[in-house]
Amino acid sequence: MKPYANLPPLPSRISRLGKLAFDLWWSWHEEAREVFRRLDYPLWRLTAHNPVRMLRMVSRERLEQAARDPSFLNVYDAAIKALDRALTAKESWWIRRFPHLPMGPIAYFSAEFALHQSLPIYAGGLGVLAGDHCKEASDLGLPLIGVGFMYPQGYFHQRMSSEGWQEEVYEQLNWDHAPIERAVTKEGKPCIISVPVGNRSVLVSVWCVRLGQVKLYLLDTSMEENAPSDRELSARLYGGDRETRVQQEIILGVGGVLALRALGSNPVVWHLNEGHAAFVVLQRIREALEREESFEEAIEEVRSSTVFTTHTPVPAGHDTFPFHLVEAHLAAYLGSLGQYRDDFLALGHYDNGGGPMFNMTALALRTAGAINGVSQIHERVTREMWAPIWPGLPESERPVKALNNGIHISTWIAPDISRLLEKHLGKEWRDRHEESEFWGEIFKIPDEELWAVRQALRRYLIAFIRERARQRWTQEQVSAARVLTAGTLLDPAALTIGFARRFTGYKRPELIFHDPERLARILNAPRRPVQIVFAGKAHPVDDMGKHHLQSVYKRAIDPTFGGRIAFVDDYDLHVAHFLVQGCDVWLNTPRKPFEASGTSGMKASVNGVLHLSSGDGWWAEGYTGSNGWLIDGGVMTGEPAAVDAADAEALYRLLEEEVVPTFYDRDVDEVPRRWLRMVKEAIRTVTPRFSTRRMVKQYAEWMYASAVNKAVAK
Numbered sequence: 195m196k197p198y199a200n201l202p203p204l205p206s207r208i209s210r211l212g213k214l215a216f217d218l219w220w221s222w223h224e225e226a227r228e229v230f231r232r233l234d235y236p237l238w239r240l241t242a243h244n245p246v247r248m249l250r251m252v253s254r255e256r257l258e259q260a261a262r263d264p265s266f267l268n269v270y271d272a273a274i275k276a277l278d279r280a281l282t283a284k285e286s287w288w289i290r291r292f293p294h295l296p297m298g299p300i301a302y303f304s305a306e307f308a309l310h311q312s313l314p315i316y317a318g319g320l321g322v323l324a325g326d327h328c329k330e331a332s333d334l335g336l337p338l339i340g341v342g343f344m345y346p347q348g349y350f351h352q353r354m355s356s357e358g359w360q361e362e363v364y365e366q367l368n369w370d371h372a373p374i375e376r377a378v379t380k381e382g383k384p385c386i387i388s389v390p391v392g393n394r395s396v397l398v399s400v401w402c403v404r405l406g407q408v409k410l411y412l413l414d415t416s417m418e419e420n421a422p423s424d425r426e427l428s429a430r431l432y433g434g435d436r437e438t439r440v441q442q443e444i445i446l447g448v449g450g451v452l453a454l455r456a457l458g459s460n461p462v463v464w465h466l467n468e469g470h471a472a473f474v475v476l477q478r479i480r481e482a483l484e485r486e487e488s489f490e491e492a493i494e495e496v497r498s499s500t501v502f503t504t505h506t507p508v509p510a511g512h513d514t515f516p517f518h519l520v521e522a523h524l525a526a527y528l529g530s531l532g533q534y535r536d537d538f539l540a541l542g543h544y545d546n547g548g549g550p551m552f553n554m555t556a557l558a559l560r561t562a563g564a565i566n567g568v569s570q571i572h573e574r575v576t577r578e579m580w581a582p583i584w585p586g587l588p589e590s591e592r593p594v595k596a597l598n599n600g601i602h603i604s605t606w607i608a609p610d611i612s613r614l615l616e617k618h619l620g621k622e623w624r625d626r627h628e629e630s631e632f633w634g635e636i637f638k639i640p641d642e643e644l645w646a647v648r649q650a651l652r653r654y655l656i657a658f659i660r661e662r663a664r665q666r667w668t669q670e671q672v673s674a675a676r677v678l679t680a681g682t683l684l685d686p687a688a689l690t691i692g693f694a695r696r697f698t699g700y701k702r703p704e705l706i707f708h709d710p711e712r713l714a715r716i717l718n719a720p721r722r723p724v725q726i727v728f729a730g731k732a733h734p735v736d737d738m739g740k741h742h743l744q745s746v747y748k749r750a751i752d753p754t755f756g757g758r759i760a761f762v763d764d765y766d767l768h769v770a771h772f773l774v775q776g777c778d779v780w781l782n783t784p785r786k787p788f789e790a791s792g793t794s795g796m797k798a799s800v801n802g803v804l805h806l807s808s809g810d811g812w813w814a815e816g817y818t819g820s821n822g823w824l825i826d827g828g829v830m831t832g833e834p835a836a837v838d839a840a841d842a843e844a845l846y847r848l849l850e851e852e853v854v855p856t857f858y859d860r861d862v863d864e865v866p867r868r869w870l871r872m873v874k875e876a877i878r879t880v881t882p883r884f885s886t887r888r889m890v891k892q893y894a895e896w897m898y899a900s901a902v903n904k905a906v907a908k
C-alpha cells in the first residue's frame with residue numbers, strides 16, 4: 195500500500211512527515227502538532243490545522259530548510275518516535291486488564307464521526323462522542339474498528355444572511371486535502387463492495403482513516419459506476435428525505451458488515467452507536483441463516499454480541515420508516531429470509547401513536563444484549579419511553595444501563611492548561627487523569643499562574659473571533675451589520691459566557707432573553723461588563739431552530755446590548771475548541787429531560803470554564819455545589835411557559851448574585867481568588883469522572899468483555 199504516493203516528494207531526512215500527517219494520532223499529541231506548527235505557521239493557520247493540505251502547499255525551500263534545522267529536527271524526531279511507540283505498543287490497558295481474552299475485533303458503527311475539522315463527516319455531539327470513543331480506544335489498546343460514512347459533501351457550512359437567516363452551503367470535499375486512504379482487502383486490492391438495495395446493487399468504495407492503533411472505515415457510494423442518484427446516497431450527512439435515509443442506513447448497516455468481511459475482519463462484538471446502523475443486525479441474521487441456524491438461534495447469536503447505545507429522549511431523534519419503504523429497499527434481503535421475513539420486520543415494529551412504523555431504535559433494543567443510555571436521567575427516561583419493547587417487565591428490570599458519556603481529554607484540553615498541569619502535577623497527570631484522588635494536587639497550582647492562563651485563553655478566543663469577522667468582511671463581503679454581530683466589539687477582559695450547540699427548541703437558546711432589560715443591565719454594568727458568544731447550526735429542515743437563531747442574531751445587532759452579544763457562524767470542532775477553552779462560563783439551558791448528556795459542558799469544565807446549566811443530562815450528576823452553578827427554577831411540571839419563566843428568573847439571580855460578583859471580586863493583585871477556587875474544583879471533579887478514559891473502560895468491562903467471552907464459549 196502506498197497511501198502517500200501522491201504527496202509531493204519530501205526531503206529524505208523528514209520523509210515520514212507524510213505518515214504523521216495521515217495518522218490523526220497527531221491531532222491529540224501536542225508534540226506532533228508542534229511539528230506542523232513549526233513547519234509553516236502561516237499555513238498551519240490558513241489550513242485550519244490541516245497537515246495533509248499543508249504538505250501539498252508548503253514550498254520546497256521551506257521543506258529543505260526544515261530538514262537542515264536542528265531545532266525542527268528535534269521536534270520531528272520526538273514526534274516520530276512517539277508515533278512509532280504508540281503503533282507498536284505491546285503493553286496496553288486492554289491487554290493488562292483482559293490478558294486471556296482473544297483479540298477479536300470490536301466493530302463500532304456510527305453514522306458520524308467527529309475526529310478533526312479536516313474530515314467534515316459529523317454534525318454534532320453524536321459524532322464527537324464517536325470520535326472521542328475511537329481515540330480513547332486507541333490510547334487504551336482496544337482492538338476496535340470504526341465503521342461509518344465518507345460524505346463527500348459532509349454536513350453543511352453555515353452562513354448568515356444580513357437578516358440573520360441561516361443559509362446552508364454544501365462544499366465538495368477536496369479528497370486530496372483529507373487524511374484518508376483507500377482501504378485494501380486481504381488480497382491487496384482496493385476494497386469495493388456491492389450492496390443490494392431494492393432490486394439493484396450499489397457499489398461502495400471503502401476508505402480508511404488511521405487513529406493510532408484504531409482504524410476507521412468509511413463507506414462511499416460516489417463511484418462512477420453507480421447511477422447518479424446512488425452516487426448521491428452518501429453525499430451528505432442527514433441531508434436527504436426518508437427514502438434517501440433508509441437507503442443510507444442499508445448501506446451503513448448491511449454494507450458495513452460486508453465491508454468488514456471483505457477486509458478479512460470478523461468482529462466478536464458489534465457496537466451500534468445510535469439506531470442508524472441497526473441494519474447490521476439484518477445482515478448478521480442472514481449470515482447465520484446461511485449457516486443453517488434457525489431464526490431463534492440467529493437472534494440469540496446476534497444478541498450475545500451486540501451492544502447498543504441510545505442517545506436521545508427526543509422522539510424525532512429516532513429514525514422511523516413506513517413499512518413499504520423498508521420492504522421496497524430491503525427486497526433482496528427480505529426475499530432471502532424466506533419464512534422469517536415477517537419475524538424480521540416485527541423486530542422493528544413500533545407504534546409511537548401515529549400508527550405502526552419500522553423503528554430503528556426498536557430494532558436495536560430488541561436485538562442487543564447490552565443497552566445503555568448516556569446518563570442516569572437518560573437511563574430512566576429510556577426505560578419509560580420504550581416500555582412497550584419489554585411487555586410485562588417492571589421498570590426496574592428493563593435492561594437499560596446508564597453509562598455516562600465522556601470526552602477525550604487530550605483532544606479537548608487547552609495546551610496552556612495541560613502545560614500548567616504538567617508543571618505542577620507532573621507529566622503523569624495524563625496517565626492518571628481518571629484517578630479522582632490524584633486531582634487533589636490541583637490546589638498546588640498558584641492562583642496567579644492559573645489566572646494568567648485563563649486570561650490568555652479568553653484572549654485567544656477573542657482574537658480568533660475578530661479574525662474570522664475580518665475574513666468574512668474582506669473575503670466574502672458580508673454586510674457591516676454582519677461584521678458587527680460577529681463579535682467585533684467584544685472586550686478581551688470582560689466576563690465571557692459561551693452558548694454553543696445545535697439550535698433547537700428544547701435547548702432554549704432564547705431563555706436568557708426572557709427579560710431583555712434585566713439582561714441588558716447585567717451586560718452593561720459599569721466596571722463589570724458581561725458578554726455572550728453564541729454559536730451553533732440549526733438542522734436544515736428545522737425552521738423553528740432557524741427562527742431561534744434569527745432572534746439571537748437580532749439581539750446581537752440591537753444597540754441595547756452594546757455589542758456584547760456575538761454570533762460566531764459555522765460552529766464546528768475548530769470553533770468548539772476555542773469556545774470551550776476561552777470562555778469563562780459555559781451556559782446550557784435545556785428543558786428537562788431532553789438533554790440526554792450534553793458533552794460540551796464537560797469540555798468546558800476540564801478547561802476551568804465554569805458550567806452554568808439546568809440539572810439535566812450529565813450535570814444532574816456532575817454538579818457538586820462548588821464546581822459551577824445549577825439553574826433550577828423549581829417548577830418541574832405544567833405549562834412550558836411557566837417553567838421557562840421560573841428558570842429564567844433563577845438564571846438571572848445566579849448571574850447577578852453569584853457569577854458576576856465572584857468573577858469581579860479581585861484582591862490587591864487583581865486576582866479573583868474565589869473564582870479560581872471554583873475553576874480548580876471544576877477541573878478536579880469533572881476531569882476524572884467525565885473522561886472517555888472512564889467511559890471506554892466501562893464499555894470494555896461492562897459490555898465488550900462479556901460479549902467476547904460468550905463468543906469464545908460457543
Ligand SMILES: *Cc1c(COP(=O)(O)O)cnc(C)c1O
Nearest residue numbers: 318319695766767770792793794
Ligand atoms: C461537543 C460538541 C457538540 C456537542 O455538545 P452538546 O453539549 O451536546 O451540545 C456539538 N458540536 C460540536 C462541534 C462539539 O464539539
